Amino acid sequence: MEKQFLKPQSSKTPEIHFNASTGQLHLTGKSIPENAYEFYKSLFDWLTIYIQAPAAYTEMIFRLSYFNSSSTEFILQFIKEMDKLHAFGKDVKVIWVYDEEDEDMEEVGRDFQQMVSVDVELRQSGNFKL
Numbered sequence: 001m002e003k004q005f006l007k008p009q010s011s012k013t014p015e016i017h018f019n020a021s022t023g024q025l026h027l028t029g030k031s032i033p034e035n036a037y038e039f040y041k042s043l044f045d046w047l048t049i050y051i052q053a054p055a056a057y058t059e060m061i062f063r064l065s066y067f068n069s070s071s072t073e074f075i076l077q078f079i080k081e082m083d084k085l086h087a088f089g090k091d092v093k094v095i096w097v098y099d100e101e102d103e104d105m106e107e108v109g110r111d112f113q114q115m116v117s118v119d120v121e122l123r124q125s126g127n128f129k130l
Contacts (some may be wrong), residue, residue, distance in 0.1 A: 001050065026060075028064070029065065036070035058085060058091070060078065060094045062095070079094055080116060083118040092119070094112075095123055098123075
C-alpha cells in the first residue's frame with residue numbers, strides 16, 4: 001500500500017491528502033465530479049487497505065464547500081468506514097468543517113452525526129486550521 005494518497009484539487013473535485021503514517025485523511029474543496037464512482041473508487045480502495053492496519057489515531061477531515069448528490073454516497077461511505085474502525089476499538093474522529101454562514105452544510109454534518117456512532121465533530125471554518 002502506498003503510504004499516501006494524493007490528488008490535487010480541481011474546479012470539480014476536492015484535494016485529497018490521505019497519509020497512512022499519520023492517520024490524517026483530508027478532503028478539501030468542491031466535489032462535483034462527472035463520475036463520482038470513477039473519481040472515488042481508487043480512494044475507497046486505498047482506504048479499504050488502510051483500515052486493515054490503521055495508524056494509532058485516525059482523523060478524517062471533510063472541509064467541503066459544496067458536493068453533489070452522487071458524491072454524498074461516497075462521503076457517507078467514508079464516514080461509515082471510520083465508524084467500522086471505531087467499532088473495532090480504534091481511536092478515530094471525523095471532523096466536518098463548514099462555513100459559519102452555510103446552514104445547509106452544517107445540517108448535512110448533523111445528519112451524518114446521527115447515522116454513525118463514531119465521533120463526528122462539527123467545526124466552523126473560522127475556528128479550524130489544518
